Amino acid sequence: MTPYEAIISKRDLRVYTDQPIADDVMHRILQAGRMAGSAKNVEANRLVLVTDQAVQDSLVEAGEFSSWIGSSAAIVGFASPVAELRLFDVGRQAQNMMIAAHAEGVGTCPVTLQHSDKARAAVGLPDDWDMRMVITLGYPVQDHPDSPLKRTRVALDDLIVHNRWA
Ligand SMILES: Cc1cc2nc3c(=O)[nH]c(=O)nc-3n(C[C@H](O)[C@H](O)[C@H](O)COP(=O)(O)O)c2cc1C
Numbered sequence: 001m002t003p004y005e006a007i008i009s010k011r012d013l014r015v016y017t018d019q020p021i022a023d024d025v026m027h028r029i030l031q032a033g034r035m036a037g038s039a040k041n042v043e044a045n046r047l048v049l050v051t052d053q054a055v056q057d058s059l060v061e062a063g064e065f066s067s068w069i070g071s072s073a074a075i076v077g078f079a080s081p082v083a084e085l086r087l088f089d090v091g092r093q094a095q096n097m098m099i100a101a102h103a104e105g106v107g108t109c110p111v112t113l114q115h116s117d118k119a120r121a122a123v124g125l126p127d128d129w130d131m132r133m134v135i136t137l138g139y140p141v142q143d144h145p146d147s148p149l150k151r152t153r154v155a156l157d158d159l160i161v162h163n164r165w166a
Contacts, residue, residue: 006103011151013107014068016138020051021073025104029137032100033076036092044086045093048077048123048131058122059134062113069111073138077113077123077131085130094135107140 001009021029026049033047050056056070059077069075076097078090098108111134113119119131153159 001103003099006099010099010102012109013138013140013144014109014136015141015144016071016073016107016136017141019073019139021106021137021139025106026074028104029097029101029106030076032096033093036089036096038089038092039086042086044081044084045089046079047093048079048125050075050077050123050134055122059113059119062115062118062122063111064114066111066113069134069136071138072136073106075134075136077119077134079123079125079129079131082128082130085132087132090133094133098135101137105139106137108135108137110135 030047030049038044050059051074053070056072056075059075060066060070063069078093080086080090094110098110101108113132113134116130116132119125120127120129123131125131
């Protein structure tokens with residue numbers, strides 16, 4: 001799989017088998033997140049790797065569209081200091097990791113945690129840290145009826161504005 005093929009074919013998958021993710025595979029996925037650049041190279045974010053079932057179950061309560069995340073092989077949370085939430089940096093880390101995971105055959109999906117207090121409590125974050133996004137990881141159940149391949153994207157011609165909006 002070329003990098004372009006990995007980027008183009010990655011879809012967000014939410015239904016996983018019970019197969020755990022091997023340590024060497026997870027290591028490469030985490031490295032992909034680590035190597036994302038950050039604004040001013042501050043590297044303020046931290047990755048919270050959750051494989052414990054009880055902690056995963058408590059994270060379910062932290063989101064509005066997260067009822068399914070407890071059946072992930074792993075969840076990675078993106079923790080940032082509240083004083084300067086670095087969401088672009090989080091996005092870069094998350095996408096790096098999801099593409100690396102996809103190339104390893106591991107499915108992923110980003111999930112929003114709307115309830116910061118519950119997210120903080122679930123993983124024991126201090127009050128001056130926030131964790132608004134996680135990604136779930138796991139080996140995908142093949143041919144699941146909720147296949148994301150049914151969903152389309154905005155056509156390229158409708159997506160691109162050339163030079164000026166008007
Ligand atoms: C910032 C962001 C937040 C998201 N939050 C959730 C979420 O809370 N729960 C969920 O199931 N999916 C969530 N998603 C996944 C989107 O629904 C998914 O990216 C979109 O449907 C496209 O999926 P596809 O690539 O499989 O077509 C989120 C995606 C992004 C980019």
